[in-house]
Amino acid sequence: MTVQSENVRLPGRAWVTRLWSVAPLLLALANLFWAGNFIIGRAVADMPGGLDPWGLAYWRWLVAFLLIFPFCVRQALRELPVILANLPMLCLFGFLSVTLYNTLVYLGLEQTTAINALLLQSTMPIAIMAMGYLLFRDTISSRQGIGLASSLAGVLVILTHGSLDRLSAVDLGAGSLYVLVAVLGNACYFALLRKRPRLSAMSFLFVIFGLGLVFLTPCYFLFSRPMARPVAAGDVALVLYLAVCASVLALLFFNRGVELIGANRASPYLHLMPVIGSVLSIVILGEQIRAYHLVGIAMVGFGLWISRPRRDRAPAQPSP
Numbered sequence: 001m002t003v004q005s006e007n008v009r010l011p012g013r014a015w016v017t018r019l020w021s022v023a024p025l026l027l028a029l030a031n032l033f034w035a036g037n038f039i040i041g042r043a044v045a046d047m048p049g050g051l052d053p054w055g056l057a058y059w060r061w062l063v064a065f066l067l068i069f070p071f072c073v074r075q076a077l078r079e080l081p082v083i084l085a086n087l088p089m090l091c092l093f094g095f096l097s098v099t100l101y102n103t104l105v106y107l108g109l110e111q112t113t114a115i116n117a118l119l120l121q122s123t124m125p126i127a128i129m130a131m132g133y134l135l136f137r138d139t140i141s142s143r144q145g146i147g148l149a150s151s152l153a154g155v156l157v158i159l160t161h162g163s164l165d166r167l168s169a170v171d172l173g174a175g176s177l178y179v180l181v182a183v184l185g186n187a188c189y190f191a192l193l194r195k196r197p198r199l200s201a202m203s204f205l206f207v208i209f210g211l212g213l214v215f216l217t218p219c220y221f222l223f224s225r226p227m228a229r230p231v232a233a234g235d236v237a238l239v240l241y242l243a244v245c246a247s248v249l250a251l252l253f254f255n256r257g258v259e260l261i262g263a264n265r266a267s268p269y270l271h272l273m274p275v276i277g278s279v280l281s282i283v284i285l286g287e288q289i290r291a292y293h294l295v296g297i298a299m300v301g302f303g304l305w306i307s308r309p310r311r312d313r314a315p316a317q318p319s320p
Contacts, residue, residue, distance in 0.1 A: 020256065021260065023256075023257045023260040023261045023266070024257075024269070024304070026253040026254070026256050026257045026260075027253065027254060027257040027266055027269035027272075028269065028272055029249070029250075029253050030249075030250040030251075030253040030254035030257065030269075031250075031269060031270060031272040031273045031276055032272075032276050033245040033246045033249055033250040033253075034246055034250050034273050035272075035273045035274075035276040035277040035280055036241065036245065036246060036280065037102070037105075037242060037246040037250075038105070038109070038117060038118065038121070038273070038277055039277065039280060040238050040241065040242060040246075041053075041056070041102075041105060041106045041109045042109045042117075043238075044056055044106070044238065045106075045109050045110045050227060050229065050235060051227065051235060051239075052110075052224055052225045053103060053106030053107045053109075053110060054103065054106075054219060054220050054223050054224035054225075055220065055224045055225070055227070056106050056238075056239075056242070057102050057103040057106055057216060057220075058213075058216055058217065058220035058224065059239050059243075060102070060239055060242040060243050060246075060247060061098050061209060061212060061213055061216060061243070061247065062213060063239055063240065063243035064209055064242075064243040064244070064247035064248050065206075065209040065210055065213055067243060067244065067248065068202065068205060068206055068209065068248055069206070071202065072202045072203055072205070072206035073206070075200055075202060075203050075206075076203045076206050076207060079199050079200065079203050082197055082198060082199055083197070083199070083203075083207055085197075086197035089192075089195060089196075089197065090197065090207050090208060090211055091211050092192070093189060093192070093196070093204075093208045093211075094207070094208040094209070094210070094211030094212035094213075094214070094215065095211070095212060095215050096185050096186065096188055096189035096192075097186065097189045097208060097212065097251065098208060098209060098211070098212020098213065098215075098216065099212045099215040099216045099219075100181075100182065100185045100186075101182045101185055101186040101189070102182075103182075103216065103219070104178045104179065104181055104182035104185070105117065105178070105179055105182045107175075107178045108174075108175040108176065108177075108178030108179035108182065109175070109179075110175065111173060111174050111175030111178070112173065112175025112176050112178075112179065117175075117176075117179045118155075118273070118274040118277060120176060120179045120180050120183055121179065121183060121270075121273060121274065122152060122155040122156070122270075122271060122273075122274050123152075123183060124183050124186065124187055124267065124270045125148055125151070125152070125267035125268050125270050125271060126148065126152070127183055127184055127186075127187035128187045128190050128191055128263055128264070128267040128270075129144075129148070129264055129267060130187070131187045131188050131190075131191035131192075132191045132263055132264055135188075135191055135192070136191070136194070138264060140264065143306055144264060144265065144268075146303075146306055147268050147302075147303040147304065147305075147306040148267075148268050148303065149303070150299050150300070150302050150303035150306065151268045151271040151299065151300045151302075151303025151304060152271060152303075153299055154271065154275070154295070154296040154297065154298070154299025154300035154301075154302075154303065155271050155274050155275065155296065155300065156296075157292050157295050157296035157299060158274060158275060158278050158292060158293060158296035158297070161290065161292050162290075162291070162292035162295065162296075190254075190258060190263050190266075190267065191263055193255060193258045193259070193263060194262075194263065196255075201252055201255065201256065202252075204255070205248065205251060205252060205255075209247075254266070257269070268303055268304055269304060271300050271303065271304075272300065272304075275296065275297055275300050278293055278296075279293075
């Protein structure tokens with residue numbers, strides 16, 4: 001085991017530090033992990049007798065919290081005065097990101113199709129910008145507006161297979177309503193990240209995971225259905241993926257991306273989620289790639305390119 005000291009430089013540490021400052025890479029990885037979250041949420045809904053939405057959300061966040069506990073608890077204790085001084089805001093972050101968002105998405109995926117959920121999810125960048133305007137009177141530049149419109153159009157091309165007639169098949173029932181409320185709550189979380197207390201990245205995750213579980217645990221015991229079959233290895237693997245990739249890494253990466261370039265510039269990257277979901281369905285489910293996939297991906301890529309931060313501008317927020 002390598003021990004770090006003032007006179008010892010860890011191999012590859014410079015690369016890690018450099019990658020930690022590349023917002024597009026961090027945001028893309030976060031959306032890759034979240035795309036898998038949607039696929040798993042729908043797959044679990046199609047497995048009778050397994051985890052229900054409340055159980056999936058609870059075990060996901062409990063495992064994530066336990067995994068980071070030994071690495072974060074000491075740092076969090078050192079930062080306890082900052083935590084206590086900002087407890088109401090941290091409670092709000094935990095409720096919006098941990099308790100509310102994924103639980104409602106899983107509940108929605110029990111009653112609606114993946115395409116409906118992804119269509120609603122694709123409105124997240126617009127919702128973030130709307131929240132930024134309502135809460136902080138943020139303005140949207142012409143470049144951002146063009147980029148947002150292009151990436152949203154690209155998502156619609158992919159999800160509708162290039163035919164707007166498919167939009168008429170979207171179900172606006174209870175399942176879609178759950179997802180819509182989840183999107184609005186998560187947009188509020190991302191817009192409020194500029195008010196994040198000056199905590200280290202891992203302490204921030206540790207605290208919001210713990211506080212989110214405080215709200216989620218009574219709901220789990222009140223509303224969760226017991227499994228009708230024994231726990232299988234596949235159940236454990238799915239929960240571990242959600243805990244490690246879709247929870248710890250995705251939030252860590254996306255929070256850092258927002259810190260580097262701001263919520264408005266980071267929000268169009270959320271359009272990568274349905275794009276990546278389509279690619280995963282081709283790779284995992286064996287679906288064939290179509291022309292509309294290529295057109296949609298190109299439109300999303302153009303939207304991200306034109307709305308990228310200019311090099312002559314400083315990062316939107318300083319590092320804590």
